Amino acid sequence: MNFIIKIGRYFIESLQQLGQVIFFIAEIFLKFIRNGVKINEVTKQIFAQGVQSIGIIALTSLATGMVLAIQSVVILSRFGAKEYIAQLVSLSLVRELSPVLGSIIFAGKAGSKMAAEISSMKVSEQLLATRAMGVDPEEYFILPRIVACTLVLPILIVISEILGVFGGYVIGVWEANVPHAIYLHKTIVAIRLVDFIGGLIKTLFFALIISVICCFEGYQAKGGSIGVGEYTTKAVALCCMYVISFNFILTKVILTFWG
Amino acid sequence: MIRVIGLKKSFNSHLVLNGIDLEVEKNQIVSIIGESGSGKSVFLKLIMGFLQPDEGKIFINGTDINSLDERKLLQIRKNIGYLFQESALFDFMTVYDNLAFPLRENTDLSEFDIKKRIKDSLSRVELHDVENKTPEELSGGMKKRIGIARAIIMEPKIFLCDEPTAGLDPNKSLSIMRLISDLARSLKSASIIVSHDVSNVLRFSDIIALLYNGKLITKGTKEEIFKTNQKEAREFLMLDS
Numbered sequence: 114m115n116f117i118i119k120i121g122r123y124f125i126e127s128l129q130q131l132g133q134v135i136f137f138i139a140e141i142f143l144k145f146i147r148n149g150v151k152i153n154e155v156t157k158q159i160f161a162q163g164v165q166s167i168g169i170i171a172l173t174s175l176a177t178g179m180v181l182a183i184q185s186v187v188i189l190s191r192f193g194a195k196e197y198i199a200q201l202v203s204l205s206l207v208r209e210l211s212p213v214l215g216s217i218i219f220a221g222k223a224g225s226k227m228a229a230e231i232s233s234m235k236v237s238e239q240l241l242a243t244r245a246m247g248v249d250p251e252e253y254f255i256l257p258r259i260v261a262c263t264l265v266l267p268i269l270i271v272i273s274e275i276l277g278v279f280g281g282y283v284i285g286v287w288e289a290n291v292p293h294a295i296y297l298h299k300t301i302v303a304i305r306l307v308d309f310i311g312g313l314i315k316t317l318f319f320a321l322i323i324s325v326i327c328c329f330e331g332y333q334a335k336g337g338s339i340g341v342g343e344y345t346t347k348a349v350a351l352c353c354m355y356v357i358s359f360n361f362i363l364t365k366v367i368l369t370f371w372g
Numbered sequence: 373m374i375r376v377i378g379l380k381k382s383f384n385s386h387l388v389l390n391g392i393d394l395e396v397e398k399n400q401i402v403s404i405i406g407e408s409g410s411g412k413s414v415f416l417k418l419i420m421g422f423l424q425p426d427e428g429k430i431f432i433n434g435t436d437i438n439s440l441d442e443r444k445l446l447q448i449r450k451n452i453g454y455l456f457q458e459s460a461l462f463d464f465m466t467v468y469d470n471l472a473f474p475l476r477e478n479t480d481l482s483e484f485d486i487k488k489r490i491k492d493s494l495s496r497v498e499l500h501d502v503e504n505k506t507p508e509e510l511s512g513g514m515k516k517r518i519g520i521a522r523a524i525i526m527e528p529k530i531f532l533c534d535e536p537t538a539g540l541d542p543n544k545s546l547s548i549m550r551l552i553s554d555l556a557r558s559l560k561s562a563s564i565i566v567s568h569d570v571s572n573v574l575r576f577s578d579i580i581a582l583l584y585n586g587k588l589i590t591k592g593t594k595e596e597i598f599k600t601n602q603k604e605a606r607e608f609l610m611l612d613s
Contacts, residue, residue, distance in 0.1 A: 233463075234462075237463070239460050239461075239462055241460065242460035242461075244420075244446065244449065245422075245449055245452070245454040246449065246450070247447065247449045247450035247477070248474070248478070249443075253477075
């Protein structure tokens, strides 16, 4: 009986939180429509989020492309089809790996910073102080972060795709001895516009998911410095979970309507 | 300027404020004293519209603030200076940017005028050459002074202070309370100070009220307070010892 009560309570709490998130998104969206966004703050956030994440995303993308190529060489060589490394690497990266992996890394780096900043401002009453001075903290601190994230993440993912493809090229040409002209030609032919745009559409959704979750969790924070840690960790874990789950849904939708 | 009628507020069925009535006029300092956790800060948060009361009305310059939405409340708050217990300075900004924040967001002042106003505010709180420091480089007393400077920089007609001397030694407490009193008088603002620092409150307030069990059980000037027959008030103020 206790178990059923616990499940019921968990279900109700989850519904409540979903309601709060929907209300939060609606409120932010209405403020964006009504008052626009503070360009100065968006610029600061673009710089902060972009500069902070580009190094780690570049490194992991390059390594992912190389690892993917090394694994492909081993398998495809058995069938005498190692020229197909280019297609395999580029399509995997553009369609799935770069948007998903890049977004998860972004959530861990810029998303955690976003959640920690907002939650620390919440618990130290800085957000309340903003309201006390007649300024809406959602317009000043939350909205610019969400807008900046949706602008920055797609750019980072395009860079990630280019570097991942380059990593694959390095292995394909130098280790698998695929002629570089053939490798480049096969890469260009393999990536269709729908693959590239599909990846970007997914990235836009992921950017919204990451920024909304991190800002929302930060905004809910309570309980001093321990609370900051808890809500930041929760935000990043939720981002990873939702990015991976929504990737399945979005992939299915994109392939159904545009595949 | 501030009128509170029959204010009630509870959290999870615990009644914190149980019918508070209070009026604060222009150029008047009213202090609310009481034990920690008696609801003093909740009272200020209700006046700021951060919390909604369960019952009762709060009028600021004749406007019932409980009937206003957040957008209108933001407009009202521009004319209120609020000193937070922990100062609540933006820790990622310098002192200069902390003080410039309300001016940049709420006025059309040029950067030259903002600089002048900041210099003037800092000199009013007796601080110099701290503009480029961040809050973490300041002592507790200095943070409090910057918090006061930020609260008065818009020259508010209402000034609310939440535990202004919390965490300060007796000398600093005295100087902070003197500063708040001087600034409140020079701005001719309606001021409410909530504190448990009885000696300083008695020294600098026009009216003192004791919050006990959710009610203002005694209210009056220093002289009237000393003559009270209220048992709880006499115990809290240690008048019989």
